[in-house]
Amino acid sequence: MQIITVLSSAMDMARRNFTRGEQSMLIDIFNGMALTPGILGQHLTVQIEDSFDLYPGQYEEKWGVNRLEMYDKIKALSALDAIFLELWAVGFWALGDGSLLDSYLSGKTNLAVRLTEIMTRLETSAEMLEKTKGSFKSAAVAEAREIVKEASEILGGMI
Numbered sequence: 001m002q003i004i005t006v007l008s009s010a011m012d013m014a015r016r017n018f019t020r021g022e023q024s025m026l027i028d029i030f031n032g033m034a035l036t037p038g039i040l041g042q043h044l045t046v047q048i049e050d051s052f053d054l055y056p057g058q059y060e061e062k063w064g065v066n067r068l069e070m071y072d073k074i075k076a077l078s079a080l081d082a083i084f085l086e087l088w089a090v091g092f093w094a095l096g097d098g099s100l101l102d103s104y105l106s107g108k109t110n111l112a113v114r115l116t117e118i119m120t121r122l123e124t125s126a127e128m129l130e131k132t133k134g135s136f137k138s139a140a141v142a143e144a145r146e147i148v149k150e151a152s153e154i155l156g157g158m159i
Contacts (some may be wrong), residue, residue: 035090129141
């Protein structure tokens with residue numbers, strides 16, 4: 001878990017160079033993006049350029065970003081920070097259904113926090129199942145199954 005915490009912190013630090021609107025745009029344009037390991041850190045410039053060129057004015061209006069300021073910030077990133085920023089933007093979509101945007105942008109939710117939540121859900125589910133061991137309690141078992149199913153779906157999206 002320690003490595004996940006370090007990676008989460010590095011991604012968080014990389015995103016802090018950008019305004020909330022710029023961060024929102026990054027998350028938006030990386031929706032559905034599959035990163036290629038061999039060119040990590042290089043997707044960012046292409047995605048930004050394509051987004052501005054293919055949809056003129058859309059992102060400026062939607063997220064209140066300035067094209068030139070975005071370009072300058074992207075160019076100023078180290079190669080490692082560009083990788084972390086890509087992972088951060090794509091990582092949002094792996095963490096859930098998109099309802100976590102405010103929490104993700106504020107830094108309250110990240111990979112480490114979400115994995116901890118999932119582990120807690122699984123532990124709670126296991127405790128519930130343990131309580132039903134001596135007698136058959138279908139409602140408790142069904143609830144525990146639902147918790148395990150939700151946790152599995154979230155983990156499946158992260159792998």
